[in-house]
Amino acid sequence: MSKSPKSSHHHGNLRVALVDAGLAILLEEGLGGLTLRRAAARAGVSHAAPAHHFDGLSGLMTAIAARAYALFTDRLMAGRDLPARGDEERLLNICLAYLDFSRDHAGLFGLMFVAPGLDRDDPALKAAGAEAYQILREGCRPFAADGTADPEVEIAVWTMVHGYALLGLSSGESPNRQIVDIPPFAALLRRLLRTQAPPTIAK
Amino acid sequence: MSKSPKSSHHHGNLRVALVDAGLAILLEEGLGGLTLRRAAARAGVSHAAPAHHFDGLSGLMTAIAARAYALFTDRLMAGRDLPARGDEERLLNICLAYLDFSRDHAGLFGLMFVAPGLDRDDPALKAAGAEAYQILREGCRPFAADGTADPEVEIAVWTMVHGYALLGLSSGESPNRQIVDIPPFAALLRRLLRTQAPPTIAK
DNA sequence: TGCGCTAACTTTACACTGTCAAGAGACTCA
DNA sequence: TGAGTCTCTTGACAGTGTAAAGTTAGCGCA
Numbered sequence: 393m394s395k396s397p398k399s400s401h402h403h404g405n406l407r408v409a410l411v412d413a414g415l416a417i418l419l420e421e422g423l424g425g426l427t428l429r430r431a432a433a434r435a436g437v438s439h440a441a442p443a444h445h446f447d448g449l450s451g452l453m454t455a456i457a458a459r460a461y462a463l464f465t466d467r468l469m470a471g472r473d474l475p476a477r478g479d480e481e482r483l484l485n486i487c488l489a490y491l492d493f494s495r496d497h498a499g500l501f502g503l504m505f506v507a508p509g510l511d512r513d514d515p516a517l518k519a520a521g522a523e524a525y526q527i528l529r530e531g532c533r534p535f536a537a538d539g540t541a542d543p544e545v546e547i548a549v550w551t552m553v554h555g556y557a558l559l560g561l562s563s564g565e566s567p568n569r570q571i572v573d574i575p576p577f578a579a580l581l582r583r584l585l586r587t588q589a590p591p592t593i594a595k
Numbered sequence: 596m597s598k599s600p601k602s603s604h605h606h607g608n609l610r611v612a613l614v615d616a617g618l619a620i621l622l623e624e625g626l627g628g629l630t631l632r633r634a635a636a637r638a639g640v641s642h643a644a645p646a647h648h649f650d651g652l653s654g655l656m657t658a659i660a661a662r663a664y665a666l667f668t669d670r671l672m673a674g675r676d677l678p679a680r681g682d683e684e685r686l687l688n689i690c691l692a693y694l695d696f697s698r699d700h701a702g703l704f705g706l707m708f709v710a711p712g713l714d715r716d717d718p719a720l721k722a723a724g725a726e727a728y729q730i731l732r733e734g735c736r737p738f739a740a741d742g743t744a745d746p747e748v749e750i751a752v753w754t755m756v757h758g759y760a761l762l763g764l765s766s767g768e769s770p771n772r773q774i775v776d777i778p779p780f781a782a783l784l785r786r787l788l789r790t791q792a793p794p795t796i797a798k
Numbered sequence: 799t800g801c802g803c804t805a806a807c808t809t810t811a812c813a814c815t816g817t818c819a820a821g822a823g824a825c826t827c828a
Numbered sequence: 829t830g831a832g833t834c835t836c837t838t839g840a841c842a843g844t845g846t847a848a849a850g851t852t853a854g855c856g857c858a
Contacts, residue, residue: 403806424711428845438808440846445806449845505761506709508627512770522774529775544778547764548755548786555758556750558708567715571725572732573746580751584787606835631816641837643817648835652816 407445407455409435414456418499423507426499428452447511453503454511460500461520467493468527479534484581486531487553491577494557505558525550535585548584553577610648610658612638617659621702626710629702631655650714656706657714663703664723670696671730682737687784689734690756694780697760704760728753738788751787756780 403409413434417425428449429439446452471489476482494501503510511517529546536542556577560567568574606612616637620628631652632642649655674692679685697704706713714720732749739745763770764777771777 406806427843429843437806439844440809441807443846502711506711508705508709518770521771525771525774543776544782544786546775547759547778548783551758551762551764551783552751552755553758554762555754555756558761559754559757567721568724568728571728572749575747575750579747580754583747583751586789609835630814632814640835643838644836646817646836 403435403437403441406435406437406441410437410442410445410452411455411459414452415459415500418456418460418503419497422499423502426453426456426503450509450511453507453509454514454517457504457507457510458514458516458520460497460504461517461524463497463500464493464504465520465524465527468524472527472531480582480585483531483535483549483585484578486527487549487577487581490528490553491557501557505554549581552580552584556580606638606640606644609638609640609644613640613645613648613655614658614662617655618662618703621659621663621706622700625702626705629656629659629706653712653714656710656712657717657720660707660710660713661717661719661723663700663707664720664727666700666703667696667707668723668727668730671727675730675734683785683788686734686738686752686788687781689730690752690780690784693731693756694760708757708761752784755783755787759783 410431414426414431417427417430417434428442431452432439432442435441442452446455467489468486471485471487471492472482474482474485476485525546528550529541532545532549533539533541535545537545613634617629617634620630620633620637631645634655635642635645638644645655649658670692671689674688674690674695675685677685677688679688728749731753732744735749735752736742736744738748740748759780764780
């Protein structure tokens with residue numbers, strides 16, 4: 393039941409194995425299923441082993457979050473690279489990828505953005521987060537005032553898509569369904585970008 | 596050490612006492628400090644007493660969240676009633692109240708919007724949430740297309756202010772400070788609302 | 799070759815957590 | 829008065845994170 397033929401006392405590279413295990417738990421059972429002891433068990437080691445590789449549960453979660461950000465960035469890039477008829481549709485595709493990820497991988501998304509206790513100062517986590525932000529930034533560039541980088545546009549789009557994801561609006565089953573009729577995200581983005589006519593002949 | 600002179604076996608109305616205790620814990624220590632046993636201890640009863648009034652921890656949290664929503668609604672109304680020079684400034688004041696609450700009462704805000712395990716179908720919680728939403732809706736009314744209620748405007752504003760709050764942007768100490776220069780919320784709202792011609796002489 | 803030495807991992811223990819089952823106390827109503 | 833019921837307590841259990849101590853494997857060095 394060990395990865396190497398001779399069941400060594402040393403694992404080899406337990407650190408990544410623990411992150412793998414945590415990631416798998418998150419994908420299968422969501423944020424509630426993630427536990428230091430369960431991740432350790434899944435990696436085939438004792439419950440105290442992770443302490444030698446991470447600073448407690450917080451450290452493990454931070455490492456998993458950094459890996460989750462990489463998956464998240466992949467999804468955003470896939471959205472960006474979809475065929476689009478113009479800059480607005482490209483930005484929309486990035487946002488829709490953002491929303492899809494938040495719905496399909498709620499466990500990872502929750503760890504990244506909702507879970508308390510992450511070490512937000514961790515260099516790897518910050519780097520991974522910055523990389524994801526970069527995709528959004530590129531998508532916003534055509535809408536910047538001076539054509540380069542406009543934090544006001546970026547943050548406006550980011551807060552909107554993030555709020556839309558976290559209010560659970562991306563899943564059709566929001567508890568606010570009865571209160572208000574939830575418009576598709578595309579309508580909100582279009583309003584924000586102030587494009588009156590649909591971008592059929594954009595460019 | 597009992598609230599009433601005669602230390603009765605019965606508490607009287609333990610239910611609200613438990614909610615009070617939980618609210619106080621949340622205010623003093625944040626979301627991480629809230630525990631069934633600690634709330635019970637603070638209310639002066641044994642650790643298993645809450646089970647007779649709430650459906651476990653989830654039930655207690657739900658009841659506290661409903662009360663927290665009432666406080667939240669008060670803050671939004673206070674923002675709405677501030678002197679404002681126009682409809683946009685009034686809506687901005689509501690949003691700023693939203694952001695202030697998220698920063699000043701992070702524990703309550705976290706319980707309401709971030710904490711998992713709440714019973715979102717609870718009637719009291721849904722009613723309290725709808726009441727808060729109503730304030731935002733009123734603030735958005737002047738910007739509605741037909742002058743009554745426009746879900747697209749409401750949700751656009753809501754997602755934006757909610758995303759701004761949850762990305763930790765309302766506190767000056769965001770971990771994204773180095774990546775991007777965070778604009779004040781007022782700038783984002785202004786951008787969102789100036790989509791079409793200002794509805795100064797609407798109708 | 800043999801001898802530490804260090805790092806990786808296990809074992810054990812502790813203070814917590816939520817939840818359940820059983821029991822005791824106090825109020826209500828016939 | 830007395831039965832019944834609701835409220836709360838006590839005790840127990842599985843599970844959590846974390847710290848301390850013990851054990852084992854691998855490496856450098858004589």
